[in-house]
Amino acid sequence: MIDPLLxxxxxxxxLWYTLPLVIAVSLVYAATRHEQTGLILRHAxxxxxxxxxxxxxxxxxxxxxxxxxx
Amino acid sequence: MATEKSGGTAETVQxxxxxxxxxxxWLIPGLGHLYQGRLTKAALFFVCIMGxxxxxxxxxxxxEVGWGRVVYASWRPDDRRYHYxxxxxxxxxxxxxLIQAIRIRDGKxxxxxxxxxxxxxxxxxxxxxVSLDAIHLRLARYFQLGELYTCVAxxxxxxxxxxxxxxxxxxxxxxxxxxxxxxKDSEDTSDGAAEPAATP
Numbered sequence: 001m002i003d004p005l006l007x008x009x010x011x012x013x014x015l016w017y018t019l020p021l022v023i024a025v026s027l028v029y030a031a032t033r034h035e036q037t038g039l040i041l042r043h044a045x046x047x048x049x050x051x052x053x054x055x056x057x058x059x060x061x062x063x064x065x066x067x068x069x070x
Numbered sequence: 071m072a073t074e075k076s077g078g079t080a081e082t083v084q085x086x087x088x089x090x091x092x093x094x095x096w097l098i099p100g101l102g103h104l105y106q107g108r109l110t111k112a113a114l115f116f117v118c119i120m121g122x123x124x125x126x127x128x129x130x131x132x133x134e135v136g137w138g139r140v141v142y143a144s145w146r147p148d149d150r151r152y153h154y155x156x157x158x159x160x161x162x163x164x165x166x167x168l169i170q171a172i173r174i175r176d177g178k179x180x181x182x183x184x185x186x187x188x189x190x191x192x193x194x195x196x197x198x199x200v201s202l203d204a205i206h207l208r209l210a211r212y213f214q215l216g217e218l219y220t221c222v223a224x225x226x227x228x229x230x231x232x233x234x235x236x237x238x239x240x241x242x243x244x245x246x247x248x249x250x251x252x253x254k255d256s257e258d259t260s261d262g263a264a265e266p267a268a269t270p
Contacts, residue, residue, distance in 0.1 A: 017215055020125065021222060024118040028226045031114050032233040035083050040114070 022051050083108065088235045095234035097161045099123075099227045102234030115230045123160050123223035130216025135208050136183035136199045140216035143171035144187040149202065151187075153217050159224025159231075174198070 030043035085091060086106050095102025100116030103109075130140025141164055144151045157164045167185040180186040183199030192201045206213055233239075 014211070014215075020122065021219065024122045025222065025226065027114060028118050028229055031111050032229045033239050035108070035111070035238050037110055040111075 018055070022048050026051065083237055085234075085237055092231050092235035095231045096159070096227065098163075099160060099223075099230055102231070106234065111233070115227075119160060119223050119227050119230065120163070122219050122226065123157075123163055126216045126219025126221075126223060128216075129212045129219060130209060132208055134200070135205045138166075138184045139188065139199070139205050139209075140213060141167050141185050141220050142187045143167045145171075146187075146190075148190065149187070153221050156221035156224040159227045160220075161227070164220075164224065 026044040026048040027040070029047050030040045033043055034040045084106060091102040091106050093102070094105050095115075098116070099119035100112040100114075103112035103115060126140060127138050131137040132139075141154070141157050142151060143154045154164070154167060157167070164185075166181075170180045170184075170186040173180050174187060180198060186198050188200065188202040188205055189198050190201060190203075192204065200208075209216070
């Protein structure tokens with residue numbers, strides 16, 4: 001049986017479409033919380049890391065479920 | 071007026087007329103901030119929000135089905151476009167969809183297929199382009215991606231509108247014990263997160 005992790009990483013990966021969204025959401029969200037560019041960028045990096053971390057956790061949970069039910 | 075402190079210095083933000091700024095921010099992303107003289111944020115909002123919206127339009131477009139097919143207003147029982155409630159958040163760039171929908175409701179021919187509600191079945195000579203089924207068949211998941219991008223752009227502009235209206239949101243930092251009040255007091259002497267005090 002094909003490893004679902006390999007399957008997820010193979011071929012054209014639609015996950016790349018999340019990258020522009022994460023960047024835009026992080027920057028706009030951070031910009032509504034600060035006025036100075038330095039603070040905006042710092043907050044944006046933190047927000048992007050949080051979103052990526054959340055997505056990674058969801059991915060691991062789904063991967064474990066897939067691994068468990070097959 | 072809103073103030074923000076960083077590194078021991080306070081910066082005052084002049085919000086001018088907040089209602090007008092909010093309206094302008096809705097009309098074109100970043101325009102409200104441009105009116106208020108907040109140029110960096112105006113550029114940031116315009117590039118991020120309009121970039122997301124235009125990329126969404128591009129993803130939901132094709133030479134065969136036409137351009138701008140993911141943004142349209144429809145209230146037919148079999149095709150209620152709740153997405154448009156989010157997409158209209160970007161203001162003027164999503165407005166052609168409303169004009170097209172009104173023209174079709176009034177029995178007039180739309181201005182091309184751009185942002186026109188696609189018919190359930192293709193009607194030759196109606197000027198509304200290919201049917202909704204044909205669009206989904208041709209674009210497949212890119213139609214949903216286009217919807218997602220344009221909806222997110224509209225929702226992000228709601229945040230930008232609030233920022234133009236009331237200034238940056240108050241961020242209350244936390245110390246190690248999670249005591250918000252202590253953290254707020256300590257921010258007066260630290261270079262931590264922002265602590266804007268907004269007044270109209």
